[in-house]
Amino acid sequence: MIIIFYLFSFLLLAFALGTVLSKNLVHSALLMIGSFFAVAGLYILLQAEFLAMVQILVYVGAIAVLVVFGVMLTRKGSVKDSNLPNRYKKVGALSAVIFFALLVRSIINTSFPAPSSPVVGANTIIQIAQTLLTQYAVAFEALGVLLLVAIIGAIIIGKETK
Amino acid sequence: MINEYGIIGIFLLGGIAFTLVCLVLSWLLSPHKRSVVKESTYECGLETSGVTWVQFKIQYFLYALVFVAFDVETVFLFPWAVAFNCLGMFAFAEMLVFVVILVLGLWYMWKEGALEWN
Numbered sequence: 006m007i008i009i010f011y012l013f014s015f016l017l018l019a020f021a022l023g024t025v026l027s028k029n030l031v032h033s034a035l036l037m038i039g040s041f042f043a044v045a046g047l048y049i050l051l052q053a054e055f056l057a058m059v060q061i062l063v064y065v066g067a068i069a070v071l072v073v074f075g076v077m078l079t080r081k082g083s084v085k086d087s088n089l090p091n092r093y094k095k096v097g098a099l100s101a102v103i104f105f106a107l108l109v110r111s112i113i114n115t116s117f118p119a120p121s122s123p124v125v126g127a128n129t130i131i132q133i134a135q136t137l138l139t140q141y142a143v144a145f146e147a148l149g150v151l152l153l154v155a156i157i158g159a160i161i162i163g164k165e166t167k
Numbered sequence: 168m169i170n171e172y173g174i175i176g177i178f179l180l181g182g183i184a185f186t187l188v189c190l191v192l193s194w195l196l197s198p199h200k201r202s203v204v205k206e207s208t209y210e211c212g213l214e215t216s217g218v219t220w221v222q223f224k225i226q227y228f229l230y231a232l233v234f235v236a237f238d239v240e241t242v243f244l245f246p247w248a249v250a251f252n253c254l255g256m257f258a259f260a261e262m263l264v265f266v267v268i269l270v271l272g273l274w275y276m277w278k279e280g281a282l283e284w285n
Contacts, residue, residue: 049172055246058242062238067238070235071228074228074231077220078225078227130249130250134249134250135253138247138258139257145265146265149268150268152272153269156233156237156269156273157275160229160233163232
């Protein structure tokens, strides 16, 4: 169990480092997809299967496509040297270390009380569906409207650029 | 529950091992004679002209953006479909409203001619 955790963590860190250090932005995108998969693996280890499914469906399926399209559409010059921000290695490393220190500080200062009883049962997806469609029904429909706004906004912006 | 994912892990390892075995076997069995024709990118077919990394049409990005929105819709359709038997008529009507709201987006897209390729 702990070995699998370390395996996924190692994969995640390796893919993330590759994403940052690769000079080719398309390779970076591919490595980023790898790190998304590693995060999904960590979610499964935490028994958050729905989250893992969403991670693969939305991040690997859609966000990665969006990133790749963004690269293909806006690229100027040679793709072999397209990941320009990776020139700032020292500044990037410094900001990463500062951010890590901030995270560690807030993790240490937060108390994580153990749940008195197991909150989730065997079938989390069914529980999610029941809560979402009964208790949070209004929020659910508002979400539909929000997605509609996102679609219409995308179309309006996309039409303007034509 | 984790053990069920162990089966997926075994499948994954099996898949990787099978691919590696095939690659190594073909590398061992094939003759290693080099020639210019063999090492060209397209051994048969037309040579490419110009650079490979051309700039794509902006319309692809519009499709990707709308795809993300409909992909998020699928995330909510999925638990509804899994729990369909335990949910009542109310949930069905709710999901119908949800889908109709999003179909409005598709209708708008169609009306604005965003689906047309020119």
